[in-house]
Amino acid sequence: MRKILVIALNTFREAARNKVLYSLLFFAVVVIVGSLAFGSLSVRDERRLMLDLGLGGMSIFSVVIAIFIGVNLLYKELERKTVYTLIPKPIHRFQFVLGKFAGLVLTLVLQILVMALTLFVVVKLKEEHVGKALMMMTVLVFLEVLVVTAIAVLFSSFSTPFLSGFFTAGLFLLGRSVPDLRAVAGKLGGEQPVLATLLDSISRVVPNLRYFYVSGTEVSGQHVSVSGVFVDWTYVGSAALYALLYVSLLLILAVGLFSRRDFV
Amino acid sequence: MNAPSAVIRVEKLQKTYVLGFFRKKVRAVEDVSLHVERGEIFGLLGPNGAGKTTTIKCLFGLVRPTSGKAELLGMPASDIRGKRRVGYLPEAPYFYDYLTAREFLVFIGELCDLSRKKAHARAAELLERVDLKDAADMAMRRYSKGMLQRVGVAQALIHDPEVVVLDEPLSGLDPLGRKQLRELISELRAEGKTVMISSHILSDVELLADRVAILVRGRTAATGRLDALLDTRVMSTEVVFSAAEDKLEVLRGALDGLGLASEQHGETFALSFDGDDKTDAVVDVLRAHDAHVISVTPRKESLEDVVVRRAQAPSDTDDAAKDEAKAKDEPKDEAKAKDEAKDEPKDEPS
Numbered sequence: 001m002r003k004i005l006v007i008a009l010n011t012f013r014e015a016a017r018n019k020v021l022y023s024l025l026f027f028a029v030v031v032i033v034g035s036l037a038f039g040s041l042s043v044r045d046e047r048r049l050m051l052d053l054g055l056g057g058m059s060i061f062s063v064v065i066a067i068f069i070g071v072n073l074l075y076k077e078l079e080r081k082t083v084y085t086l087i088p089k090p091i092h093r094f095q096f097v098l099g100k101f102a103g104l105v106l107t108l109v110l111q112i113l114v115m116a117l118t119l120f121v122v123v124k125l126k127e128e129h130v131g132k133a134l135m136m137m138t139v140l141v142f143l144e145v146l147v148v149t150a151i152a153v154l155f156s157s158f159s160t161p162f163l164s165g166f167f168t169a170g171l172f173l174l175g176r177s178v179p180d181l182r183a184v185a186g187k188l189g190g191e192q193p194v195l196a197t198l199l200d201s202i203s204r205v206v207p208n209l210r211y212f213y214v215s216g217t218e219v220s221g222q223h224v225s226v227s228g229v230f231v232d233w234t235y236v237g238s239a240a241l242y243a244l245l246y247v248s249l250l251l252i253l254a255v256g257l258f259s260r261r262d263f264v
Numbered sequence: 265m266n267a268p269s270a271v272i273r274v275e276k277l278q279k280t281y282v283l284g285f286f287r288k289k290v291r292a293v294e295d296v297s298l299h300v301e302r303g304e305i306f307g308l309l310g311p312n313g314a315g316k317t318t319t320i321k322c323l324f325g326l327v328r329p330t331s332g333k334a335e336l337l338g339m340p341a342s343d344i345r346g347k348r349r350v351g352y353l354p355e356a357p358y359f360y361d362y363l364t365a366r367e368f369l370v371f372i373g374e375l376c377d378l379s380r381k382k383a384h385a386r387a388a389e390l391l392e393r394v395d396l397k398d399a400a401d402m403a404m405r406r407y408s409k410g411m412l413q414r415v416g417v418a419q420a421l422i423h424d425p426e427v428v429v430l431d432e433p434l435s436g437l438d439p440l441g442r443k444q445l446r447e448l449i450s451e452l453r454a455e456g457k458t459v460m461i462s463s464h465i466l467s468d469v470e471l472l473a474d475r476v477a478i479l480v481r482g483r484t485a486a487t488g489r490l491d492a493l494l495d496t497r498v499m500s501t502e503v504v505f506s507a508a509e510d511k512l513e514v515l516r517g518a519l520d521g522l523g524l525a526s527e528q529h530g531e532t533f534a535l536s537f538d539g540d541d542k543t544d545a546v547v548d549v550l551r552a553h554d555a556h557v558i559s560v561t562p563r564k565e566s567l568e569d570v571v572v573r574r575a576q577a578p579s580d581t582d583d584a585a586k587d588e589a590k591a592k593d594e595p596k597d598e599a600k601a602k603d604e605a606k607d608e609p610k611d612e613p614s
């Protein structure tokens with residue numbers, strides 16, 4: 001456990017010294033503040049939309065950062081051959097993978113906190129009362145990022161950063177469209193059974209990331225939004241369970257692949 | 265021969281890399297066997313691409329052997345307990361460029377089960393020992409190759425291991441650095457540690473190693489004590505002299521009588537012949553013609569000659585056993601092989 005922590009802290013330190021990350025974070029903060037500033041110019045309904053935009057910005061930037069560091073920080077160890085120094089040390093390979101993952105998560109938690117705090121402050125300044133919903137939404141964004149990071153780690157345990165980034169982004173988009181995929185599959189059912197089955201199977205294999213981004217969508221037939229009726233903590237709890245199951249599965253796969261590989 | 269006390273043991277090791285989409289096979293190691301006893305300094309020699317690094321990677325579990333065994337302290341490479349007691353310097357090491365050497369050493373120390381405090385103490389001690397104290401708090405991004413090599417040596421020793429394996433430790437170091445590292449390795453021996461160093465630069469190992477293994481094209485071509493592997497007889501002799509202009513013609517004729525021709529290099533002349541049995545005759549002739557003998561240099565077989573000889577002879581693993589026992593007793597046909605070897609370009613075998 002201590003070794004996982006030591007590796008995690010070192011990974012965090014690497015991220016903390018990465019300038020690209022600061023620029024991304026800065027940009028994200030600007031976008032969040034910007035979208036809310038726009039909101040103040042508009043009528044009430046549009047203001048809600050803008051709040052959703054701010055949240056959307058936070059969510060998208062978190063995912064982009066997750067893919068960026070998830071793909072980069074693990075691959076760099078292989079590319080730069082720093083892993084040659086670590087693997088011969090008295091650590092298990094699973095400790096290396098989990099340590100890397102934990103370090104990434106730690107980095108992302110802080111990033112999301114910075115973005116969420118920006119959002120909270122701006123919202124407070126505008127005297128909106130959306131505190132609880134925003135908190136839940138932040139947790140959901142974090143859960144989604146957890147899943148995306150695990151996907152990135154899985155891919156980069158055997159693939160190049162470009163391909164890993166590509167596949168992770170692809171899976172993210174598919175994951176976000178799970179309900180749409182199912183809807184299309186349902187419509188196509190009669191006419192094109194093969195395509196329909198394919199779409200349906202895809203929608204069942206990829207993680208359903210729509211669970212984690214609920215503001216402005218339908219949840220069990222009801223419209224939810226951070227600025228209106230929102231989901232409750234039970235929902236967030238079940239989403240967390242789903243995320244944890246998925247992440248465990250992905251990490252087990254990543255560890256399996258990583259343990260088998262030759263460092264040539 | 266494989267005594268139970270062996271600290272490093274490699275038996276019939278074979279490693280085939282399978283590359284890319286077409287599953288192309290590269291045989292990096294075909295048949296390597298060696299053992300290193302406690303307290304020895306062991307040299308792993310061989311030309312580029314002989315399989316030294318691959319053998320070491322198998323020992324540390326970086327790659328899995330295709331077949332055969334590679335054990336440290338009697339345990340397979342994956343065993344954490346073994347790894348706790350061995351240190352490893354990878355070839356051409358590269359470390360986290362965003363860390364300083366000190367941060368890196370502390371990090372590695374903690375991975376090796378040292379407490380944070382102990383890791384700090386060891387890091388400071390080793391930074392001093394590898395002469396990096398002044399650069400200790402500079403990001404390694406700014407380090408030169410030799411400085412990285414020194415960090416590499418320090419990280420291999422951070423947990424005070426019993427066994428240290430250094431892959432090309434002297435590469436990238438300046439003359440002073442090489443001297444310091446040789447001294448450090450001698451100190452390790454004095455502390456009772458077992459050290460394995462790989463190199464293709466033979467003089468590096470020649471000075472340090474008790475025993476060596478010579479790898480050629482993925483096979484152990486020979487193992488044993490250096491003095492047993494080296495032919496102690498004189499291979500050739502070179503004589504340098506100067507002679508007066510007017511006596512030169514006659515002198516040339518006399519040397520011709522011995523079957524020798526000299527080459528002129530500016531003011532001086534040089535000639536060389538196999539073995540050393542003509543030395544007296546040559547000196548007599550030179551003196552008789554008032555020539556001035558500048559030097560007589562017998563050239564003995566160097567490790568380099570051995571490697572070249574082994575690299576070009578068809579590989580034969582039984583050599584290994586034979587060599588350890590009676591390298592000195594059967595120099596005849598090896599001498600012949602050696603002469604042939606001399607004429608060939610010293611390329612790596614493909």
Ligand SMILES: Nc1ncnc2c1ncn2[C@@H]1O[C@H](COP(=O)(O)OP(=O)(O)OP(=O)(O)O)[C@@H](O)[C@H]1O
Nearest residue numbers: 264281290292311312313314315316317318319464
């Ligand atoms: N990653 C790899 N993929 C395919 N083949 C490899 C790989 N690494 C090494 N080889 C092959 O394995 C053989 C042995 O390589 P190795 O690095 O073990 O040699 P070496 O003795 O360490 O050489 P050097 O003195 O140059 O370091 C070479 O023929 C090389 O081409």
Ligand SMILES: [Mg+2]
Nearest residue numbers: 316317318355
């Ligand atoms: Mg090598």
